[in-house]
Amino acid sequence: MAAPVLRRPVFEIGLKGYAYGVEAVRLARAADRIAGDLGVSIVFDPQAVDIAAVARATEHLLVFAQHLDPVAPGRGVGTMLAEAVREAGADGAMLNHSERPMAFGDIGRAIERAREVGLRTLVYADSPEQAAGVAMLGPDIVLAEPPELIATSRSTAAEMRGFVERAVELVGRVDPGIIVMCSAGVQTAEDVTAMMALGVGGTGSSSGILRAADPIARMTEMITAMHTAWAELHPGPAAVTPA
Amino acid sequence: MAAPVLRRPVFEIGLKGYAYGVEAVRLARAADRIAGDLGVSIVFDPQAVDIAAVARATEHLLVFAQHLDPVAPGRGVGTMLAEAVREAGADGAMLNHSERPMAFGDIGRAIERAREVGLRTLVYADSPEQAAGVAMLGPDIVLAEPPELIATSRSTAAEMRGFVERAVELVGRVDPGIIVMCSAGVQTAEDVTAMMALGVGGTGSSSGILRAADPIARMTEMITAMHTAWAELHPGPAAVTPA
Amino acid sequence: MAAPVLRRPVFEIGLKGYAYGVEAVRLARAADRIAGDLGVSIVFDPQAVDIAAVARATEHLLVFAQHLDPVAPGRGVGTMLAEAVREAGADGAMLNHSERPMAFGDIGRAIERAREVGLRTLVYADSPEQAAGVAMLGPDIVLAEPPELIATSRSTAAEMRGFVERAVELVGRVDPGIIVMCSAGVQTAEDVTAMMALGVGGTGSSSGILRAADPIARMTEMITAMHTAWAELHPGPAAVTPA
């Protein structure tokens, strides 16, 4: 089966530990339909134990592990091994989320390991400067957000403007092929529209969706808003990011 | 389906990052047949992404996660959540392996989280004193071994005698219901026999099996040796450990 | 110079990062006078860079490093080496504070390293069971406190009763020579008196003293309250703890 295409705009649904098992698969199927209908790239990152079930149940999602360790096959109890993650059906891995910070050297080695087995990488950064710093390591996506805004509902499009525009500019100077995302404070469709207007290549949500009364309705609204905003901001055809 | 029974003697097959995916399932099926044939408890700990497939493919194995984080549902990117691990079909979790050391407070909280969702726990310790220390936290199994001997092939039954006998004694004083295991330096059936003679409630192997020319033949020999040694050392019927 | 004697009751003044440099030395001199006047053991733990100055400026204080790494001389950039800490004039080291958690194996090895160079050890624990667990490793002092109560001002003598009594009992069963302390929620002289009544061998304070309008007045009141409470609870002569 062909791997799902990664192209702007990208929406990330961060499951964290909010949903797992049959509930994770139910949400994945709903996200998969949206990805197919709208033709947008959706990064969906379940708990490690649910990667295989989510990958089997979906066709269009980019299934990402929530973490990857910079280890080779062999020793390494309790680590997430690139080869095992790939064989389970994942398309990529997230690295360095503020809830799972990584040593800088480990980020670089984990990106190398991901590349060796054909996994994409999304790397978190706390500041525009850090976003440019991790961009030097060659990931596919950099998701920049101030850690103090994660999982909050403070409306932040305004205060985020300087942060986001600087992240987009600094990462673009390093490599314009890297997709820059920001999802800090994004909880509703309105937040998505405001965030996209700042020039990012994607956005996403975790608690905004997972703690909504109807998560599937919420994700549908948010991803539709991203799709609409992108089409208005970029009237031409969407460009496929080189693998 | 009834959970597999945990009773002495116990054999642990530590997959680490040596085997994953279809190979992990193939080894699990073979171990499952041995567990069924001999009626011994086998702890089998695959990569996180393979827990669900291994649990589905087997009936008698105690499928253990290689790690568990002391977190509750919700936030916690890249963590192993007890509820998710349980729903994926695991019977327990390993904690504090020397390749994945945990803060002492986290070990205690992870044991509590495991207990809340019905997972067993096997906790590693580096010394007899540490074995007694973790026994205070109420795990099901303590696996004591000097870290410098893990994944080596030095024959160690002789030099291990003092270490193992002291671990068995100190843990027994804390709670005689806790199973004490040691697998340091255990690579062959002969090593298993020698180790069981030291009074442990179980043993196991990782590289001894996974790097053998024929891993299934090797695990069969080793587990058979454990079963035989146990029957000779304990002529009566095996006692079921209270859950 | 003879090392200060460690005997019950013990008061710990936790400087953390509240005071350093000349201010740390000023507080140390004041604490030193109290230790000399009342004949009580005071553990005083400054920032690493201030250990030498505090040790030179005082006579009766037990100067403790806030952390010690389980390393031997040689490699180990950025670690706290036992030999260096000892030569700088420290009498001991604190281990496993909830703001600096340590892997369980590292706690054991750090206690060994401390013992080899003649440093005392005070080990933190989050629960009565963990207190007994670290007691197995042979420290001089176990300081048990629920991490959620550190640096708070919630009056907790009442809710702490069960916690403290169980910690004293469990550690006493492992080794009655180990001093059990608790300082959670202790901010005033009244808190000290209430805590001592629960049977501990010592108590202490960090933010209660360091954020008081007059830290020296506050520490004098608290240590005097401990001295008075101890004399009332233990009418006979204070026993010297064997080194």
Next chain:
Amino acid sequence: MAAPVLRRPVFEIGLKGYAYGVEAVRLARAADRIAGDLGVSIVFDPQAVDIAAVARATEHLLVFAQHLDPVAPGRGVGTMLAEAVREAGADGAMLNHSERPMAFGDIGRAIERAREVGLRTLVYADSPEQAAGVAMLGPDIVLAEPPELIATSRSTAAEMRGFVERAVELVGRVDPGIIVMCSAGVQTAEDVTAMMALGVGGTGSSSGILRAADPIARMTEMITAMHTAWAELHPGPAAVTPA
């Protein structure tokens, strides 16, 4: 007293845990004389407990802490607080050595904390790309070296050529004011000469000096070799790096 000037070429003497106490001060005095005689910048990084004594005993050395934590005054047991390190007399701090790896976010925050109190920073990186990544965070010095070569005696000037030249180029593109150093495999005066020829702004040694039969003779030879090589490679006057 005026702070020692930081200008190319820079030599780093990494004490790690090899020398401490009076021996650290003895080596520092010797290094101080060399720094004064030759007018070169020497970064000298003792154990935390020895910073104050080394700073008092020397005039020309840039005394660096081996680590700094990204914390503010207040809580933070066992951390290295910027204000305390500065008041003890340090001129700077090392960050992210492979023996003390830091999360990427923490490196950025530690550099900010250092800047706030007037400390310089030297950040380690494992690869040319990581060197450029940390350069984005604005340190004074980046020390790039492959971790597998640290503390070895393999002659590496040849195999290091590509690594070093790429690090110098990539960091220079980010900010030409940042000093790029490399000391991997540098054990003798000959190694120093060969390394300087690769275009670095400085080099250094730890085990090469500390495990030499006569450490002071060895450091004198190495620093003299650096001074000579620099003068030949850069016939004009040395430029002072802006603070």
